[in-house]
Amino acid sequence: MPLKNQQRIQTDTARNRDRTHTTTTATSKKTVSTSKQLVGGVVQPRPISGTTKISSATTSIIFGINPKQTNHSQPTKIITEVDDTNIDEVLTLTDVSLIPRSFLTEIQQDEVYATILEALRKKMPYQIPPKTPPRQEEDDEEEKPFSPHLLAIDDDDDDDISVDDEISSSSSSENNPIVSHEDYDTDIETESIVQNVHDPTGREQYRELCQQANIIPCSYFMAHIQDSEMTLRYHQFNTEDIRAITKTLYTNLNVEHLFLDGNYLQQQATKHITQLILTNDSITELSLADNRLGGDEGTKEICRLLTLNRNLKKINLSGNKFNELDIAQLIEAFEQNKILRKLDLSHNCFGEHCGKTLGAFISSNDSLESIDLSWNKFRGRSAIDLVNGIKENVRLKYCNLEMNGLGPDSGQILADCIKQNSALEEFNINGNRLNTSNAFAIAQALSSNDSLQVLKIANNQINCDGVLAVFLCVKANEANALREIDFSYTVVTQETVDVCKDIVKLKDGKFRYRIGKVTPPKLQPNSTSECYVKTNEELLNRLRSNAANVKPNVD
Template identity: 35%
Template sequence: MATQDAFLSVSGVGPEPAKRVLSPLVEDEAEEEQEDGYDMPEHPKFYPTDTNGDLLFLTEDITEYGDSLQNEESATGDDGRVRVESKVSRLSYYVDKQGSDNDSLDDVDCVSDVSFHSRDDDYETDLEVDEERLLHPERFDRDLTGKDKYIKVCEDMGISPTTYFVKHIQDRELKMKFHGLGPQRMKAISVPLQTNTNIEILNLEGNAIDSDGAVCLTKVLRENFFITDLLLADNKIGTAGGIALSSMLVDNRNLVKVDLTGNDIGNGAAQGFSDVILNNKNLKILLLGHNRFEDAGAKLFKLAIADNSTLDVLDLSWNHFSTKGAICLAEGIQENVGLKSFNMAMAGLGKQGSVAISKALKENRTLLELNISMNRIPLEGANIIAQGIKENDTLKVLKIGSNPFDSDGAMVILETLDGNSNSSINELDFSNIMVKTSFARLQMQLQEKRNMTIINEGIIPEFPRTNSARLTAFRVDPLGMFKVSAYKAGVDLADVLLPIGDDFTMEVKEFKELIKSLDMGVTDDQIATVARRLNQDGKVYFRPLLDMPDIDEEEVFEYDGTEHESDRSEVTISLDDSRPVLGPRRATVN
């Protein structure tokens, strides 16, 4: 059986002619066997007509016909409403078949058999699929804070939502310090944080999120581009968590500050954080203090610090470095050209490390703040560091307290600073170091001249040697020194005390008043000390004071500030008192 397709092009309203496709005509093979005089069927012909029944030529543009339709008045129905018919609906298509009436096409539906070729945007259908929404649903998420997601996740995990988090999830700075989140609640919080666009400073200090929580947080920070400050101090992240975070930080481009202080991060993560220092050009503040990095890690940090020029603040204090590790860090500072603040407190510099720090101060011209406190720097080390300060003109803050160079080392550094007129140091910290009076005088001069801030533990009191020796001797043997004071004052204690009574006792108040009246050069505290030493049943038993030593006038204390052989007193036992009696010479018994 053969088929023939009939096509007819009619000019449409659109920019391109619309093509009408007719259903195929089926030729009956049985009819071919009929008489030769029978006419073969022909292709159907189309006769578009207007509303008046007038035929339109197939070459006429349908737009011309449409213009005539636009000029017609709208038809009004029986209900009084105006009907506006479309141009296409007002066109009728008829099919006329030449030949026998029996050969006509049966019920040809022109509308269903005619296909229109037009643009895709001419049609709207509910079957259309938004591929962008299907492939990237997160881009059309209207829960920007993630509050609804968080509540749903908590329900799924079987935990109660943290009220504080729900309340402050829209804040710019989320402070959740010491909320006891733990790794499970950290996982729940991670879900809304991925899409949250409000939080810029995320402070989760002291929440014990462990390494599992840190891993969840790394996934958040790979998706969230709004968080700039990440504060995770004291969270027990450990080495595994440190490795995960460092892997994320290498490629991160939105974090500016990261605080991982006190997280037990060990040497295994040193390579990762060295890569962060070396490759991350957007990170400005990295705090890794109070962790467990060792000398092997310090060698890696040295190379990274030397090549970094974008990091502003680096804290490696209170790690497990020895002198070798501290020297590596100092050598890294020598070559660095971008760091503004470096904290290497409790790094174990010692004398050898002081040499490396001194060289760093001479060569580095960008460092503004240096913390080398608690580094076992001796007096020799202070002198070496002072030479570096002498040639430095950029450092503004030097923290060098809690070192064993004491007041003498502090004085050397301060005098060097005074001699360097080009120095920019405006804050000098000698915490836990007491200084001498001469230091205090120079400190006042520098504070007035340069408006400096100088911190120290206080001034060492300077007593005259006379008073110092006397006070020391009186604390050792109050009774012996009391008798010496009486002898020097020309007071005969026997003449004063014996008339009081044969039992050698008197009231405490009466004793104090009597001794004060003798003007022996002893203080009230010293008199009270003697009274306590002689106390017996609430009274003063003064018999031991009558055991006067045999004193040679040439060996009496002169307290002239010079060391005297008599300063080395002997301990003797009086026959009348079992307590030790110290004096210039051995006490005798009357």
Template identity: 30%
Template structure:
């Protein structure tokens, strides 16, 4: 996992490696004994995977059927654990009692940074416990996932979620207004509607640290979109916002666009699976054009069917904001030959240019970054590719390059170009690369 590794206290750094290793082994053994004793007292079966991986930074206990008591036993063992920094507890039916145990543990454990407790029937009381805990800022936690998961039945669509509802939204809104440690929050697949949406947004307006927020598959509607528009207008903290599947139509898109005219921080906005038409998409795109300080790099309206006229208007927006990429469904009336050209493999074009100029593909990508660094933000990479003239590429082709070179969200690694490059004369093409060129 992409996590920040813990720093050793000064007293540990002063020890020899051998002494530190012996202490860690002794300490881990004590944790095992503590966990087994807790399981015995709580009358639950110990989880062998947990015992075997106590010294690893990533602990995945998803779908283990822990229940409230099993979670409490885990929490008791984690109080003194200094190794685990990412904990997955999705779908364990931990309920209110389990949440309380985890919160008590987090008040003592300052090493755990990421926690996933999705799909656990937390309910309103669970939301209150989490909210009150996070308002105190009493842990090192910076990423919290509270989403639910969809399940497709034979007759209807069901959602196994945390059932926070609007009251839970109010509790979490209060938390967001006061918390100054949380950077990432996933609240997808919950029952937030207008009241809960507005309460959450009120908290967001006062929050100064949250950068990533997933609100997908809720019921914000146009009123929630209005509140979110105000958040975007007043706040310059959020970098990633997902409101896919929230019953937002053109009216809601208009309200969001008012915030986009002023926002200077947002880089990714996902609005797919909403009943937005090309008219709403036009309002969103034009609001970005009006904002000279917009840093938006991706606007996802991938279910909206647009015309070729829309794409021409989009070219004008790209001229102002070359870092931007708008994902839409399709283009009506686009000629077949033109569509084929737009899909031409971009790496083949770059390889052809490199061969003619007797350079490597990596040399070409290095020339894109004047600083010489091997990493670039997606926005800078897209902007530089569009502005260079050696290998003309369009947004579809750049999107494909980003997909191949993206090492982590928002960043591309230019060294990855070596793996996607075509072999030189006399070299053999590996099967994986052959598949890449064929597609």
């Protein structure tokens, strides 16, 4: 038996000498305290526990493989267990997947078998990730762990290892393959890649958000993302679409006007829009027309947007079916907002119970410059209260009351509004069932007004004499600032046309008028028709004489 053991040891020693010739040079510089742990330049590790069985004689050979001995092809087979009989096959494998998972896990966790792991990693660097070397402590007095590339040792000889040798070996970048970053990515490389693909326009961010939500990106949005005006009307966006768009615009400094009309937005989508307005200070105009936001939850979110707004100057809320139930909440939000300059509430369902509330708000507001209340349902007393509020406002420059059916009862209050309001520059009262008597009252108000520039009074029940009275008063008032009067579709006489031409000459061509067809002279004036209110001939003649005193210069 002793003879057989001696022969076996001699055979293993001869085999090891060929396979470890590359490491003997590196280990020759070790101190005496280190060299006494090596037997023929080979580490003597602890036996591996568990299912992986490697004898001490076998593990001593794992340092590298002589290339001359691996030229011949090895048969490919799956190894289920590693022991001293098949360790040579493990070291010659070209695929790490053929090695048992338990074997790899155990040699990675145990520092003693770092040489085994290093030998496999040299052969398969892309299949076995490198192990990060342990950080060196600043205090030399503390015990410093060995780097993975150092030779493994037995537990009995731990105290004999020289710390200086370990530090010098680990600090060498040429001989330490673990420290090298050539075979794997680092955090620094990752950061540089992110900086290179950074897109300041936001298009890449928008694509990623759409991909996460599994929606199709809007090509128009990406094409115009750097424009000052973003028009996204009637795209049928859902909540996820709005979320991706608003998150992309959080840091966008180009878009100033955002139009999202006709997308039938839900409450959650409106919340995303509110967050955008609170985050992005560049957007000064927002249009949410035709989205049917009226109702309990939608109205609350709009009120929240208006209350917290700090940069919006124009907002369009037309076509959202707001009604008497919503007006109280909206007015409360409007009163807290001192930034808004232009407000559009047209095409909603404000009726008789809304005039008083809106009128009180408009009369006390000193920030709004434009308000559009057209195509609502103001009638009777509600209409009078509303116009009274407009009359008392000292800041409003533009007011649109078109198609509200104010009625003849509101004619006189409209005239008073024109006469007393010195801030109003454009007044639209088209389609409000006004009659000839109302036209005469408005004409007399124009005689003393010097601020109104545009008056739209078409599509009313006014005959040709009412139209004539208005133009006669405009001609007689040389201090007026009117540059446009709209009497579209209203039949007039030739006398009215002549007066209009005189006004154009008086204003050096800076006056535009719109009228309907002209009645032939041989026909009776339509003032005698039963469908029109009879004209006050005495008043009309007085207006004629006043206008006759003002004659244009004849070249």
